Amino acid sequence: xxxxxxxxxxxxxxxxxxxxxxxxxxxxxxxxxxxxxxxxxxxxxxxxxxxxxxxxxxxxxxxxxxxxxxxxxxxxxxxxxxxxxxxxxxxxxxxxxxxxxxxxxxxxx
DNA sequence: AGGGTGACCCGCT
DNA sequence: CAGCGGGCCACCC
Numbered sequence: 001x002x003x004x005x006x007x008x009x010x011x012x013x014x015x016x017x018x019x020x021x022x023x024x025x026x027x028x029x030x031x032x033x034x035x036x037x038x039x040x041x042x043x044x045x046x047x048x049x050x051x052x053x054x055x056x057x058x059x060x061x062x063x064x065x066x067x068x069x070x071x072x073x074x075x076x077x078x079x080x081x082x083x084x085x086x087x088x089x090x091x092x093x094x095x096x097x098x099x100x101x102x103x104x105x106x107x108x109x
Numbered sequence: 110a111g112g113g114t115g116a117c118c119c120g121c122t
Numbered sequence: 123c124a125g126c127g128g129g130c131c132a133c134c135c
Contacts, residue, residue, distance in 0.1 A: 013132065032117055036131085045117040047131040053116050054133080067117070074116030082116095 008054065013039070017051040020109050024064040027090040028105040029098055031068045038109035049073065064089075072096045 020038045024030050032045040041047070045068075052062045056076055063082040067073045072093070075082035083093040091103050 009133085011132080036117090041131070043118085043129085044131045046115070046129095047117090047133080049116045050114085050132060051116095062116080065116080068119090072116090076116080079116095 013044075013047065014051045014054070017048050018055060018057075018060045021052065021060050021062055021065060023109055024061060025105060025107075026061075026064075027103070029064050029066050029086065029091060029100070029103045030105050030109060031100065032065060032073070033068050034104075034106060034109060035065060066098055066100070068100070070097045070100045072098070 016039045017035060020035045021030075032048045033042060036042055036044040036048045039048075048065075052060070052065060053074065053076065055062060063075060063085045065073070072079050072082050072086075079096055083096060086093050086098065091098055
């Protein structure tokens with residue numbers, strides 16, 4: 001079995017964040033607010049970003065989570081990598097910005 | 110137990 | 123349109 005490189009405190013909140021992030025459909029993006037709202041805490045957008053920043057697992061498509069204004073926000077492996085990954089999924093990225101109105105998802109989160 | 114940080118969001122100037 | 127400040131939440135030292 002694989003040992004989860006580096007032990008991380010998986011809190012209930014963090015686990016929920018990863019769960020929701022995994023549920024984001026491929027080729028679409030969600031905002032931190034949306035994820036937070038899915039957890040029942042629409043005001044915890046900051047905590048969500050914090051949770052994702054701690055996460056380094058490739059199992060979590062954290063690259064599909066962007067800012068409310070459509071900016072790619074941040075990425076542990078580098079913004080360019082995030083943009084590239086999104087493009088691979090069919091999401092058009094221009095100047096580190098995506099169209100939330102087109103790729104933004106508010107479903108099944 | 111207290112204080113500071115961060116991949117945020119919104120409103121105002 | 124861009125810049126600044128306050129608010130909110132969870133985690134780490």
